[in-house]
Amino acid sequence: MLWAYDGIREATAAATLQAPVPDPRWLQEFQAQLHIRGARPHPKILTSLRTSCPHCHAGLTLRTQRRSSLQVNNCSILSDSGSIQVYHAPKFCSTCKWPRFWCGYMQTKEADTKRTKARVKTKQQVDIAFQHPDVWMCHRFFGITTTWLRRWRYRMYLQRASFQSEALLPTLADGVLSGLRGATLSDAWVRELLWRRGQELDAGKHRQLAKDLKSLSVETLISKSWIWYAPLMLHRRDTQWLLSGDRRCTVAVDGNAKLHRRTCGQPFAEVVPCDAVGKFLIRGCSARPSGKDTLCQAHAAARDAQVQPMYAEIEAHRLVRALHAPDDVQFLEIKLQDFRGWQPSCTIPEANLQQYFAKKADERIRLRRYRAQTHRNQRKISAKPMRPKTFLSSWSSVSPKQASSCATHKESDKDVVAAARTAGFLFAISHSGLVVHLEELIGAESLSQRYAFLLHVLKQFPDLQTVVHDDSCHLHFMAQSQKSGSVLAEKASKLSFIVDAFHSAGHVGQWCKAHLMPDLPANKEKLAGFPTSIAEVVNASFSPLKHTIHHMGCFMAKFVLTELVDVHNMKVLSSVKVGRLKHLIAFSFAWLRVNKHCVPLQLCTCDAIAAIAALQQDRDKKFSFFPLPPKQHKSARTVANRQSAEHSANANDPKSHFLHRHDVPYLL
Structure with a gap:
């Protein structure tokens, strides 16, 4: 125009x-x-690093002509300085024809696909030995630099960045990546990070990860990789706790309900085994609802399904303790319409039970939405919508509730006064603020899940002796009621429970005032200077991240929060004064002297640092830590300015892997 x-x-x-x-x-x-x-550089050709075919060992051909099967694509690379335009061309073997070797991955033809006039069905997998060191390719038309991906988790925690807002920046900057979505960025970040984490796996699992990395969805990929990813990150947190010099006998346990995601409202949907006491935890569905629906796809289908008609519909339900049964075991009973008596739930078809609970949960969640919208339209700020009662009831809440006179436990005998879709995360925090363990919590006031979390922490860290918790009285009586379950449960009953100073005013019971207050002389000796309110400080740094994981699925939310916890721990390590190794970390860099040779600490693995720390504890003279290289007498401010100037000089270099000051070395 x-x-x-x-x-x-x-x-x-x-x-x-x-x-x-x-x-x-x-x-x-x-x-x-x-x-x-005019300032935009001339595009270059990006292709695979392979030079020969892995099957016939013949040389690979780079075809730059535009054909339907061997097409040269216009590719955009997202970097820290903006978008880079290149040509992305595949390599192929003239003898084998397949597979096609792209930059960092290869495209193979499925074996059961018949060659027709239609498009050939293919699948992708990572090229293990020929991964590009600077670029991670999402597909043929888009890639991201590894420096951008490695800095992203630091930006999420330190700058509160989100995938949706980050996808708008290239569009506003130059308009080249106008169709970029936040899901593409999150997809690439998860896959590249899992690939780097999987470098420590054995050869068989590593090859399987290379096949699954490009073919499975993100949620399925994380759930399949969780069997090795969770122990790996637990080992990293254990190493960080060792490096901090904190005492390993005291932790603070607290939950963060603000850091939650959308969950399905279906009650009695998941059965989680608790091997430590030989029982099962019954909780609500942890799946993500489908779209704007109140339930997930499976339970929404059960709600709308045509089940077998009964002679009477289900009117109500209740949880009761059966005769001659333990105090913490309850059974579900059903009452039919126009009937006075109650009957066991096993007499009702399972499909009818699922439809009853699905409809009940859907009605209550929609009622809460309606009340919230009504109060929002009336602009009644002081009036809050009523929180509907959920159907969840802990299998262990009866005895601890009756043993304590404090009103700090929100569970009642009949139901739980909490939102039906309340969720969050449980943290175990050390003296310096390190998060040493975390798990998701479905039902924010579930005492049974808190006790199971305590057993997991005690199993991973056997030196634990003191637990600081805001509801220590009920958790203490809970541990006492379950001590006959196993050896670990008996050990948990002997732990010392102390209320944190922030919630001590709410514990008005005489037994709590005599045994659990943090200002008691015996408890002061056990704490030995432990900040009882450290959990509130750590939760305040994670609560603003609720917008990041609110829309995510179960495993995606746990994966993101695990990585953010790792960044939080490294930030704490970079600023804490270490006790036994007080010269270990200074301004995110440290040097290790090994037989008169200085090596940067970021080049050492966690196992090597842990072994060196043990040697340092035994006063071995061969190893020592320095905050700066020896024979260098410059002030810390001068070193920090020099690092900042070096980062500014290399900011536009796509091959530069220099990290910010807050980015503690990755292997630490």
């Missing part, structure tokens, strides 16, 4: 014998566009 407008204006000016007057604003904009096009 601009060119047509200029032609009409010039024709009109020639007809009237008057010189055209250009618009200065349009001229400046046009010159700026020319300057951007």
